[in-house]
Amino acid sequence: MVVTRFAPSPTGYLHIGGLRTALFSYLWARKHNGKFLLRIEDTDKARNSKQAAEAIVNAFHWLGLEHDGEITYQSKRDEIYAKYIKQLLDEGKAYRCYMSKEELSELRETQMANKQRTKYEGKYRDFTGTPPEGIEPAIRIKAPLNGEIIVRDGIKGNVVFKHEDILDDFIIARADGSPTYNFVVAIDDHLMGVTEVIRGDDHLSNTPKQIVIYEALGFDIPNFYHVPMIHNAEGKKLSKRDGATDVMAYKEMGYMPEALLNFLVRLGWSHGDQEIFSLDEMRELFDPKNINKSASIYNTEKLDWLNSHYIKNTPNNELAKLLEQYGLLLTSHDKKEILLDALKERAKTLKEMASLVYEVISTPTYYDQAAAEKALKGDALEILNIFKAKVSAASELHLPSDYHHLMQEVVDEMKIGFGKIGQPLRIALLGKMSGPGLDNVMAIIGRDETILRIENVILKHS
RNA sequence: GGCCCCGUCGUCUAGCGGUAAGGAUCCAUGGUUUUCAUCCAUGUUACAGGAGUUCAAUUCUCCUCGGGGUCACCA
Numbered sequence: 001m002v003v004t005r006f007a008p009s010p011t012g013y014l015h016i017g018g019l020r021t022a023l024f025s026y027l028w029a030r031k032h033n034g035k036f037l038l039r040i041e042d043t044d045k046a047r048n049s050k051q052a053a054e055a056i057v058n059a060f061h062w063l064g065l066e067h068d069g070e071i072t073y074q075s076k077r078d079e080i081y082a083k084y085i086k087q088l089l090d091e092g093k094a095y096r097c098y099m100s101k102e103e104l105s106e107l108r109e110t111q112m113a114n115k116q117r118t119k120y121e122g123k124y125r126d127f128t129g130t131p132p133e134g135i136e137p138a139i140r141i142k143a144p145l146n147g148e149i150i151v152r153d154g155i156k157g158n159v160v161f162k163h164e165d166i167l168d169d170f171i172i173a174r175a176d177g178s179p180t181y182n183f184v185v186a187i188d189d190h191l192m193g194v195t196e197v198i199r200g201d202d203h204l205s206n207t208p209k210q211i212v213i214y215e216a217l218g219f220d221i222p223n224f225y226h227v228p229m230i231h232n233a234e235g236k237k238l239s240k241r242d243g244a245t246d247v248m249a250y251k252e253m254g255y256m257p258e259a260l261l262n263f264l265v266r267l268g269w270s271h272g273d274q275e276i277f278s279l280d281e282m283r284e285l286f287d288p289k290n291i292n293k294s295a296s297i298y299n300t301e302k303l304d305w306l307n308s309h310y311i312k313n314t315p316n317n318e319l320a321k322l323l324e325q326y327g328l329l330l331t332s333h334d335k336k337e338i339l340l341d342a343l344k345e346r347a348k349t350l351k352e353m354a355s356l357v358y359e360v361i362s363t364p365t366y367y368d369q370a371a372a373e374k375a376l377k378g379d380a381l382e383i384l385n386i387f388k389a390k391v392s393a394a395s396e397l398h399l400p401s402d403y404h405h406l407m408q409e410v411v412d413e414m415k416i417g418f419g420k421i422g423q424p425l426r427i428a429l430l431g432k433m434s435g436p437g438l439d440n441v442m443a444i445i446g447r448d449e450t451i452l453r454i455e456n457v458i459l460k461h462s
Numbered sequence: 463g464g465c466c467c468c469g470u471c472g473u474c475u476a477g478c479g480g481u482a483a484g485g486a487u488c489c490a491u492g493g494u495u496u497u498c499a500u501c502c503a504u505g506u507u508a509c510a511g512g513a514g515u516u517c518a519a520u521u522c523u524c525c526u527c528g529g530g531g532u533c534a535c536c537a
Contacts, residue, residue: 007537008537009536009537010537011537041537042537043536043537044536044537097535101534101535104534104535105534108534112463115463115464116463116464117463117464117465117533118464118533118534119533138535139535156466156467156468159466159467160466161465161466162465165464165465165466166464166465166466166532166533170534171534171535173535174535175535176535178535180534180535180536180537181536181537182537184537185537200531201466201467201468201530201531202530202531202532203531203532204466204467204531204532205465205466205467205531205532205533206532206537226467228467228468228530228531229530229531231529231530233473235529235530236529236530237530237531263474266474266475266486267474267475268474268475269475270474270475270476272476272485273475273476273484273485273486274485274486275474275475275485275486275487292468292474292475293467293468293469294467294468294469294529294530295467295468295529295530295531296473296474296475297472297473297474298473299472299473299474299487299488301473301474301487301488302473302474302486302487302488304487305486305487305488306487308500312500344500345499345500345501346498346499346500347499371497375497407496411496417496418496419496419497420496421496422496422497423496423497425496426496426497432497432498433497433498434497434498434499435497435498435499436498436499437495437496437497438496438497
């Protein structure tokens with residue numbers, strides 16, 4: 001059984017980079033009918049883990065990703081970690097170190113000054129004497145002194161670390177007894193039955209340490225996949241400073257979950273030339289072996305394109321529901337279909353679409369000065385008057401084609417081009433020169449509102 | 463600085479010894495549209511550099527350069 005996990009430290013919300021590794025983990029588990037677990041790494045007690053977990057689950061829910069089983073909180077697993085620390089101590093695989101923080105940082109500084117690598121020299125590794133008074137010891141793992149550790153990574157290949165280069169007897173439990181990151185990760189991944197560790201490649205250099213723990217405890221080593229970072233435009237690791245990294249901010253900005261997931265799955269991963277992936281297709285086709293080795297730069301141009309693609313392909317009743325978050329209650333609007341059909345081709349985001357809807361359904365209060373002057377020149381007002389009369393007199397006015405026929409009649413009778421009526425009418429109806437087809441607009445707002453808007457512009461400009 | 467990872471159009475990527483280096487996005491131009499957008503068509507732009515190996519390197523090896531990550535009693 002394939003078991004993956006997403007193990008964020010609680011920073012308060014789910015960000016884009018985290019979401020992508022979560023997505024990869026989720027897809028790989030689902031593809032194999034395995035499990036996708038969620039673990040909150042909240043060993044830092046100062047932070048509020050409750051909120052963070054909620055934010056993450058909310059975001060997952062919005063996106064349609066569901067984790068399996070209960071959420072694991074590291075903060076609630078102290079006894080478990082304590083048990084393994086005791087075991088390692090008893091087996092002589094770990095030991096108490098009485099060096100104080102001050103001593104340690106002093107050592108580090110001298111090493112840095114001498115351009116040596118910073119390293120704990122194992123002062124208490126084989127200590128048997130009487131421990132110094134008044135110092136609570138930290139617990140260190142007895143790491144192997146020489147040889148090498150090979151991280152067999154599904155993306156990077158085999159990465160070799162020499163013990164002498166990177167390893168020392170690192171601390172697995174602090175003086176206050178609380179366990180440290182690299183220790184608990186190894187314990188939890190093992191205990192949770194995680195078989196595939198998919199995470200950011202900033203963790204690659206942690207992996208040998210975790211392997212040391214695995215080996216000390218006799219655990220099976222999982223498969224690792226270290227996915228490259230997402231960088232900002234400056235080429236640096238994406239961080240909170242880089243604007244919209246909160247996943248839920250994308251909901252407010254009017255992005256659809258399908259678009260965001262599609263965008264993220266294609267960032268660093270590909271399947272030939274395919275660009276559009278439904279969640280089902282992702283589940284079927286995703287394979288971490290096709291993840292790129294290099295970091296990718298976060299650039300939302302493609303997200304916009306995907307978003308407009310998904311907006312165009314979303315049924316109107318669903319769009320109407322999605323637009324409710326912008327205060328638009330369209331579900332029972334009688335011209336909903338015409339309205340949404342006319343606007344879904346023109347919006348990059350739902351938010352933008354909402355404002356386009358408002359532009360159509362609201363009587364204009366502002367007229368683009370330059371455009372109005374140009375469009376209302378000559379006999380434009382007279383043409384509008386004639387058209388208005390036809391609208392008032394028409395017996396049956398419902399569909400865009402009904403209005404189109406009236407426009408056509410004016411054009412034919414007055415022997416003018418379509419633009420002669422189109423331009424002034426556009427100003428009257430929308431107050432500016434751009435926008436959806438006029439026949440659609442009139443069908444949506446109806447006869448009375450059409451007449452009102454024409455009268456308004458005539459009043460204002462005669 | 464030590465260690466590790468990475469390097470194909472601006473961006474996301476395909477490529478897996480022999481290709482006119484493909485797609486997408488962006489941008490530009492043209493067509494469609496009474497306008498704008500959509501849509502369609504066309505176009506500009508890339509193998510970081512240098513040595514090898516080979517009949518043949520974007521592809522394999524090494525070096526250089528460039529970028530990134532990581533080195534805590536943080537996670």
